[in-house]
Amino acid sequence: MNSGKMMKMGxxxxxxxxxxxxxxxxxxxxxxxxxxxxxxxxDHPYWQNMRLGAKDEASKLGVEVTILNAKEDPVLQIEQIxxxxxxxxxxxxxxxxxxxxxxxxxxxxxxxxxxxxxVNREVAPGCEYICYTGTDTYAGAVVxxxxxxxxxxxxxxxxxxxxxxxxxPEVARSKALRDVLKDYPDIKNVARIPxxxxxxxxxxxxxxxxxxxxSLTGIYAxxxxxxxxxxxxxxxxxxxxxKIVGMGGSKEAIEAIKNGLLTGTSYQQPEExxxxxxxxxxxxxxxxxxxxxxxxxxxxxxxxNAHKFxxxx
Numbered sequence: 001m002n003s004g005k006m007m008k009m010g011x012x013x014x015x016x017x018x019x020x021x022x023x024x025x026x027x028x029x030x031x032x033x034x035x036x037x038x039x040x041x042x043d044h045p046y047w048q049n050m051r052l053g054a055k056d057e058a059s060k061l062g063v064e065v066t067i068l069n070a071k072e073d074p075v076l077q078i079e080q081i082x083x084x085x086x087x088x089x090x091x092x093x094x095x096x097x098x099x100x101x102x103x104x105x106x107x108x109x110x111x112x113x114x115x116x117x118x119v120n121r122e123v124a125p126g127c128e129y130i131c132y133t134g135t136d137t138y139a140g141a142v143v144x145x146x147x148x149x150x151x152x153x154x155x156x157x158x159x160x161x162x163x164x165x166x167x168x169p170e171v172a173r174s175k176a177l178r179d180v181l182k183d184y185p186d187i188k189n190v191a192r193i194p195x196x197x198x199x200x201x202x203x204x205x206x207x208x209x210x211x212x213x214x215s216l217t218g219i220y221a222x223x224x225x226x227x228x229x230x231x232x233x234x235x236x237x238x239x240x241x242x243k244i245v246g247m248g249g250s251k252e253a254i255e256a257i258k259n260g261l262l263t264g265t266s267y268q269q270p271e272e273x274x275x276x277x278x279x280x281x282x283x284x285x286x287x288x289x290x291x292x293x294x295x296x297x298x299x300x301x302x303x304x305n306a307h308k309f310x311x312x313x
Contacts, residue, residue: 033062033063033064034063034064034090034091034282034285035063035064035066035087035088035089035090036058036063036064036065036066036089036090036091036092036093036278036281037065037066037068037084037087037089037091037092037093038051038054038065038066038067038068038092038093038094038119038274038277038278039067039068039070039077039080039081039084039092039093039094039095040067040068040069040070040093040094040095040119040120041069041070041071041072041095041097042069042071043069043071043072043197044197044223044225045250045313046248046250046268046270046313047095047270048313049270049271049274049312049313050095050119050120050270050271050273050274051067051274052271052274053270053271053272053273053274053275053278054067054093054274054275054277054278055067055274056275057274057275057278057279058278061278061279061282063278063281063282065278066084066087066089068080068083068084070095070097072097072164072167073097074096074097074098074101074102074105075101076097077096077097077102077105078101078102078104078105078108081094081105081108081109082108084109084114085108085109085112085114088114089114090114090115090285091114091115091116091117091130091281091284091285092109092114092115092116092117093116093117093119093277093278093281094106094116094117094118094119094123094129095118095119095120095121096118096121096122096123096168097121097167098166098167098168099121099122099123099124099168099171100124102123102124103123103124103125103126103127106123106127106128106129107126107127110127110128115129115130115284116128116129116130117129117130117131117132117133117277117280117281117284118131118132118133118134119132119133119134119273119274119276119277120134120135120137120270120273121134121137121167121168121169122137122168122172130280130284130290131280131284131290131291131292131293131294132292132293132294133273133276133277133280133293133294133295133296134273134276134277134295134296135268135269135273135295135296135298136295136298137168137169137172137173138172138173138175138176139176139295139298140247140266140268140298141172141173141175141176141177141222141247141266142176142179142180143266143298143299143300144176144220144245144246144247144264144265144266144300145176145177145179145180145181145220145245146180146300147245147263147264147265147266147300147302148218148219148220148243148244148245148263148264149180149181149183149184149187149218151218151243151245151263151264152187152217152218152243154184154186154187155184155186155187156186156187156188156215156216156217156218157187157188157189157190157213157215157216157217157218158187158188158189158190158216158217158218158219158220159189159190159191159192159193159209159213159216159218159219159220160174160177160189160191160192160193160219160220160221160222161193161194161195161202161205161219161220161221161222161223161226161227161230162174162192162193162194162195162222163194163195163197163222163223164194164196164197165194169222170222173222173247174192177189177220187218189220190213190216191209191212191213193205193209195221195222195223195226199225199226199228199229200229202221202226202229202230203229203230203232203233206219206229206230206233206234207233207237210233210234210237210239216242217241217242217243218242218243218244219231219234219242219243219244219245220245221244221245221246221247222247223246223247223248224246224247224248224249224250224252224253224256224262224265225246225250225252226246227244227245227246227247227253227256227262227265228246228252228253228256228261228262230244231244231256231261231262232261235261243263244262244263245262245263245264245265246262246265247265247266247268248265248266248267248268248313249265249266249267249268249269249301249309249311249312250265250311250312250313251310251311251313252311253265253301253311254301254306254309254310254311257301257302257303257306258303258306258307260303263302264300264301264302264303265300265301266298266299266300266301267297267298267299267300267301267309268296268298268312269296269297269298269312270312270313271312271313272296272312273296276294276296280294
């Protein structure tokens with residue numbers, strides 16, 4: 001065989017080898033999983049349960065979810081949005097740290113062509129998103145406020161332990177109390193106390209409230225943890241006449257209601273909120289038409305029906 005034929009055969013063998021390798025690579029390469037970003041906060045067991053629900057649902061549906069903790073900081077969350085844009089996620093699920101500042105963040109996603117699903121907290125007008133899913137925070141707070149007003153017999157003085165000022169839940173829950181009290185003109189809100197996420201602060205403030213307002217007969221707390229802390233102080237000093245409601249429906253709160261420590265709460269389902277967000281994201285990416293709102297129910301829990309509920313956090 002002359003050198004020309006040998007060279008030609010060598011080239012053919014090399015080409016065949018390259019083609020074989022390329023074909024094998026195509027067979028081994030799995031399709032790219034859809035990438036979903038999920039920006040939220042993780043500063044409470046409530047949110048950690050939402051995270052677990054989202055991760056488990058993503059695993060079931062075969063998508064990748066990247067979850068980042070904004071720590072109740074809207075500035076940090078804007079930076080995380082930029083990170084998700086750079087990552088080119090297929091869709092972003094967003095729990096807005098604050099309604100107004102996050103409009104700019106969602107607008108950035110709009111310009112980048114990344115669809116957005118709003119979860120649990122509302123975002124202010126001025127931006128585009130596919131849909132909202134989660135507890136109707138305002139409606140759930142109305143449930144708790146009505147439990148309290150009725151337990152107080154429609155009269156007396158109450159105090160409010162509120163969340164971080166300006167966050168979506170703080171605004172909605174405070175408004176819910178004001179709106180409910182319009183129907184109970186003989187109930188007066190005598191104090192608004194920030195709990196700052198710490199039970200010890202609530203306990204200290206509760207002691208002061210009982211001294212300052214001896215006629216106090218109601219506590220409206222923006223969370224079960226803080227309702228329980230206030231109730232423990234009341235029980236310790238023998239003020240069993242004070243009616244106390246929380247929000248969330250934690251395992252601890254449900255037991256406290258059964259035991260008569262708490263008057264009631266509104267039941268939220270963070271795990272289901274996380275799952276719902278991922279399910280809706282996948283449906284949208286599969287070109288299914290979605291409605292604008294997918295609420296997660298938030299029923300009342302009192303001593304009469306507490307045995308029917310199991311807390312998610």
